[in-house]
Amino acid sequence: MPELAEVAYASKQWNLAVSKRVKEVVIHPTSRVFRDCDKNSVFELLSGKQMKSGQSHGKQILFHFSGNVWLGVHLGMTGSLLNENSTYLPQKHDALVLKVNTHSFIFRDPRQFGRIRIEEGKNQPVWWSNQPISMLDSKFEIKILKNALIRHNRRPIKALLLDQRYFPGMGNWMADEVLWRAKIHPANLCSKIPQLKMASLFNEILFVVSGALNSVGKNGGDPPKGWLFHARWKDGQLCPKTNSALKRESIGGRTTCFCPELQKIF
DNA sequence: ATACCTGTTTCCCG
DNA sequence: CCGGGAAACAGGTA
Numbered sequence: 001m002p003e004l005a006e007v008a009y010a011s012k013q014w015n016l017a018v019s020k021r022v023k024e025v026v027i028h029p030t031s032r033v034f035r036d037c038d039k040n041s042v043f044e045l046l047s048g049k050q051m052k053s054g055q056s057h058g059k060q061i062l063f064h065f066s067g068n069v070w071l072g073v074h075l076g077m078t079g080s081l082l083n084e085n086s087t088y089l090p091q092k093h094d095a096l097v098l099k100v101n102t103h104s105f106i107f108r109d110p111r112q113f114g115r116i117r118i119e120e121g122k123n124q125p126v127w128w129s130n131q132p133i134s135m136l137d138s139k140f141e142i143k144i145l146k147n148a149l150i151r152h153n154r155r156p157i158k159a160l161l162l163d164q165r166y167f168p169g170m171g172n173w174m175a176d177e178v179l180w181r182a183k184i185h186p187a188n189l190c191s192k193i194p195q196l197k198m199a200s201l202f203n204e205i206l207f208v209v210s211g212a213l214n215s216v217g218k219n220g221g222d223p224p225k226g227w228l229f230h231a232r233w234k235d236g237q238l239c240p241k242t243n244s245a246l247k248r249e250s251i252g253g254r255t256t257c258f259c260p261e262l263q264k265i266f
Numbered sequence: 267a268t269a270c271c272t273g274t275t276t277c278c279c280g
Numbered sequence: 281c282c283g284g285g286a287a288a289c290a291g292g293t294a
Contacts, residue, residue: 077273111290171272
């Protein structure tokens with residue numbers, strides 16, 4: 001489920017909790033999402049606290065509570081944030097449920113690749129404030145792309161786009177969407193990207209990020225019609241631009257969908 | 267049954 | 281020491 005826009009949408013599902021006081025904390029006894037934190041701390045630090053705010057940055061989510069408490073959520077591959085009414089009964093894969101008077105706020109993650117962090121401190125946690133520049137920030141410039149291309153010249157461009165140190169929030173389908181729009185074969189090594197292509201690659205990153213936020217990020221639905229997204233999931237689909245057969249193969253360690261007619265090796 | 271999956275970390279290799 | 285890639289994590293779904 002979760003890349004940048006879906007993560008932004010997920011974090012909003014807990015907006016109703018802002019300014020509410022946590023009456024009950026329900027923690028899954030065995031879920032791996034607590035592997036890096038102390039479950040007792042999660043319980044102790046959140047119980048009775050008032051949620052101040054929630055925000056997302058790339059694939060990371062941070063909630064701020066009274067008493068200088070910070071709750072970090074990463075959705076992994078199958079995580080989601082939901083809200084239900086106050087009579088909600090926790091289900092099998094609900095890792096964390098926070099109950100306030102009116103609602104239950106749920107972090108559900110069947111595969112448990114997600115992650116919960118809990119911290120107490122006057123300032124935002126270091127892992128949060130040290131994140132790379134957001135792709136939405138005006139300081140996210142083409143220089144970041146160019147430097148990454150040079151540094152990782154032996155890597156396929158698809159793998160580079162998935163690197164969260166440079167493109168926080170970029171995920172598998174967004175990366176495919178970007179390369180398809182920029183007409184770049186995903187297996188191209190970074191050293192092979194022509195200088196002239198870099199500006200369009202950068203612009204397509206911005207386009208896909210904002211387009212995804214305006215559709216998926218707003219209402220949780222799908223990206224706009226005509227995007228590769230709608231054709232990329234199964235074999236035998238046609239390219240929305242060329243109407244020729246799309247191809248799917250593993251590139252950069254992930255299933256990658258592209259249009260061989262449109263996206264060239266340089 | 268078998269394969270596949272919108273992510274990250276760890277380990278091994280050159 | 282560095283960068284790249286495979287494996288591992290785990291459960292649901294086709």
